[in-house]
Amino acid sequence: MEELLLRIVPGLSEQWKGATPDAIAQIERIAGRPLPSFYRWFLNRMGQSMGPLAYPTLDFSAQRVLSCYAKKLVVPEQRFLLIAYESDEVMPLHLFYDFTAPAREDALVTTRAAQEGELSDDFETLREMLAWGAFSLFRVEGMPQMCSGSLKGNDPDFLSDLDLLMSSLGFTSPISTGPLCRLYERHDATMICRGTPRAGRGNRRTFNLGGRNAGTLRRILGEITTQSSLEVKVKDWAPALR
CATH class of the missing domain: 3.30.160.110 (Sirohaem synthase, central domain)
Known part of the structure; x- marks a missing residue:
């Protein structure tokens, strides 16, 4: 995955920035379980900045995730973990991991309102979501x-x-x-x-x-x-x- 992104995304190695070990540990405590291996890699590489991979209205940063929990916009749940905050006020559907559907050292990515609401599944894994998005934008x-x-x-x-x-x-x-x-x-x-x-x-x-x-x-x-x-x-x- 890392080789793919560095090959197809111009300037990624100069612009991505990982989260601190303390921030990652705080997110893991909120999750109440070991983080999926891929998510840990993602936070280590892009937990502060995704560089050219950043989404227009989705904030995947560890700082934003922790802020949402600190402000109680989202409450800790055994099943779900917030992984990206949606800033679009018209459709504020945030991205969550659904830990009832683990897959390939990762987990299903679904969207919903901050604390409740209907689920709308996106990808079986965050890894596939990011790879598909990068391929779409920088190749197709x-x-x-x-x-x-x-x-x-x-x-x-x-x-x-x-x-x-x-x-x-x-x-x-x-x-x-x-x-x-x-x-x-x-x-x-x-x-x-x-x-x-x-x-x-x-x-x-x-x-x-x-x-x-x-x-x-x-x-x-x-x-x-x-x-x-x-x-x-x-x-x-x-x-x-x-």
Whole structure:
């Protein structure tokens, strides 16, 4: 994960800054359990500043997390731990770990109001959320042509079958992921896929695909359609095709 981010995010090594050991220890005491290994790595690397990876309205800093608990905006809970404060006043849905759904030395990321409310799950892990976001911003959106849509397979883990096909097309996966998320890249194209945990979507994933031109993207989508059992639906092209 660290190698991936340092490779694709310009200036990250100069701008990210980790939290102090004391701040990390305070967050762990609030959680009432050992922090997931990935979250501890994240706080050590980006607990003060995420540099170019920072989200416009989400504050992941250890200082903000501790401040929210100190001001009792959020109260300690056995199940949930605040990991990012949302400053958008229209939809102030903050990011929490849900410790009832641990995964791969990490945990499920969900959103909700500060102390109660309906849950809206985002990613199976914070690791996948950050990697997907970085890939989207610094790889897919940096390509001259993009498209987005959905993939539908015959079973919930159909992306494992897609891995083999993408490998045959020259793509590599920079990090391992769970059944709901994928990152693929090669020199002329990049693709990201995601599904929403616990949303009942089953065998459907959204995708974003970026490449040097529309012809490249069409050939990739054509190979997926003809060489697999997946159903491909393209929703948008950017720039729009004429």
